[in-house]
Amino acid sequence: MKRVFLPVLAVAxxxxxxxxxxxxxxxxxxxxxLVSKIFxxxxxxxxxxxxxxxxxxxxSAIYLFKxxxxxxxxxVAGAEVAVLFGSMGLVTGPLWGRKSWGVWWxxxxxxxxxxxxxxxxxxxxxxxxxxxPGSEKLAAALSIFGMFNVPFLxxxxxxxxxxxxxxxxxxxLPSGMPGPFWLSVAAFLTLCALLLTLRSxxxxxxxxxxALYLEDE
Amino acid sequence: MFTKVxxxxxxxxxxxxxxxxxxxxxxxxxxxxxxxxxxxxLVRDGVVVADAxxxxxxxxxxxxxxLALGRTFERERYAExxxxxxxxxxxxxxxYVGKLLGIxxxxxxxxxxxxxxxxxxxxxxxxxxxxxxxxxxxAGTVGFGAVGTLFAAMLVRSRTRxxxxxILLYPITVPVIIAGVRGTAxxxxxxxxxxxxxxxxxxxxxxDVVFVTLALWTFEPLMTE
Numbered sequence: 001m002k003r004v005f006l007p008v009l010a011v012a013x014x015x016x017x018x019x020x021x022x023x024x025x026x027x028x029x030x031x032x033x034l035v036s037k038i039f040x041x042x043x044x045x046x047x048x049x050x051x052x053x054x055x056x057x058x059x060s061a062i063y064l065f066k067x068x069x070x071x072x073x074x075x076v077a078g079a080e081v082a083v084l085f086g087s088m089g090l091v092t093g094p095l096w097g098r099k100s101w102g103v104w105w106x107x108x109x110x111x112x113x114x115x116x117x118x119x120x121x122x123x124x125x126x127x128x129x130x131x132x133p134g135s136e137k138l139a140a141a142l143s144i145f146g147m148f149n150v151p152f153l154x155x156x157x158x159x160x161x162x163x164x165x166x167x168x169x170x171x172x173l174p175s176g177m178p179g180p181f182w183l184s185v186a187a188f189l190t191l192c193a194l195l196l197t198l199r200s201x202x203x204x205x206x207x208x209x210x211a212l213y214l215e216d217e
Numbered sequence: 218m219f220t221k222v223x224x225x226x227x228x229x230x231x232x233x234x235x236x237x238x239x240x241x242x243x244x245x246x247x248x249x250x251x252x253x254x255x256x257x258x259l260v261r262d263g264v265v266v267a268d269a270x271x272x273x274x275x276x277x278x279x280x281x282x283x284l285a286l287g288r289t290f291e292r293e294r295y296a297e298x299x300x301x302x303x304x305x306x307x308x309x310x311x312x313y314v315g316k317l318l319g320i321x322x323x324x325x326x327x328x329x330x331x332x333x334x335x336x337x338x339x340x341x342x343x344x345x346x347x348x349x350x351x352x353x354x355x356a357g358t359v360g361f362g363a364v365g366t367l368f369a370a371m372l373v374r375s376r377t378r379x380x381x382x383x384i385l386l387y388p389i390t391v392p393v394i395i396a397g398v399r400g401t402a403x404x405x406x407x408x409x410x411x412x413x414x415x416x417x418x419x420x421x422x423x424x425d426v427v428f429v430t431l432a433l434w435t436f437e438p439l440m441t442e
Contacts (some may be wrong), residue, residue, distance in 0.1 A: 065438055123385055126381075130377050130381070131375050134374055145389050148428070149392065152392040152427075155420055156392040156395040156396055157392075159399070
């Protein structure tokens with residue numbers, strides 16, 4: 001991963017530098033005007049959040065059953081990155097909602113699901129920070145449960161309430177919009193992978209430092 | 218072997234509870250207090266806000282359930298009896314099932330008192346479809362208890378368990394609360410909406426199956442020191 005890190009970083013930087021120009025030149029969506037540009041940040045941040053959630057959940061399962069230290073580090077990294085991208089989505093969502101539905105928080109299905117997933121992974125971070133010794137396993141279980149909870153949240157909240165533009169909006173985007181959109185998605189996913197690598201590397205170094213201290217004593 | 222161990226754990230918990238009534242009385246008292254607190258918020262000029270009865274019932278169950286979950290494992294800490302349980306040559310998953318059955322039984326007895334109380338206080342027609350309401354309550358309690366028993370067991374060794382249990386439990390059990398409240402509200406309509414209630418029972422049952430399986434699967438590695 002170390003060898004590919006710099007090239008990937010360069011690619012991501014280029015994508016993020018090019019994306020604003022590409023997005024600015026994309027056609028306006030008829031009913032939303034300028035606010036429709038939020039779409040290019042909002043949807044990709046959810047893509048990145050879901051990617052991070054599944055990475056966290058799967059590596060937590062590996063940690064719990066195989067006891068691999070790297071899996072635990074990836075689990076924390078995934079949870080933290082998921083919270084980061086989740087908060088981006090939760091900030092950009094209401095900006096869209098204010099223009100589209102007239103209220104900041106419409107209690108719409110997808111918005112609520114997002115908030116609940118965000119809460120689940122904030123709980124993960126809280127447990128790790130304040131749970132005391134042995135909290136890694138507890139947090140890993142929460143991450144697995146959080147991952148398996150996604151379909152249930154989807155079903156229950158969707159039946160409860162739906163006004164969000166359906167997911168089927170993506171294939172029907174007006175011409176000129178899919179290009180910048182998928183570039184944004186790729187850029188966000190690359191950023192997500194970079195952050196995951198950096199964060200789990202940091203955790204690795206922290207563990208190495210702890211081991212050195214122990215040796216010294 | 219498995220069923221026997223689970224039933225033994227359940228019998229032990231029931232015996233302690235019958236003798237002391239500690240968990241039952243405190244949990245029920247707390248549930249009734251919850252109902253009152255929400256009544257002050259949701260009753261205006263003597264009239265209840267629509268669907269409030271369903272919401273109040275499930276909030277009371279969830280809050281009181283959290284209290285009971287905390288207590289059931291706190292009790293195991295007094296004389297390190299949890300360690301004794303885990304050291305016993307019995308399948309770990311059976312201990313989990315026994316504990317879960319104990320919680321479900323306790324909450325079911327509590328609900329048997331809570332439901333008539335809510336029906337009476339909010340003049341809600343909770344007994345219009347007793348079987349469907351029973352199905353919702355049972356499936357919901359099992360789902361809530363399945364996640365809660367696992368987390369409460371893991372938190373026994375943690376210093377911050379009192380704070381951590383609700384933090385962990387509520388985000389995961391939101392589908393149970395939504396299904397319970399919406400299903401109960403469907404039954405409270407002037408013409409009880411049976412298909413909707415059945416759909417929510419179905420969702421709750423799926424939740425129960427997935428999360429009991431997950432809990433059985435993770436209990437063993439989680440409880441190893």
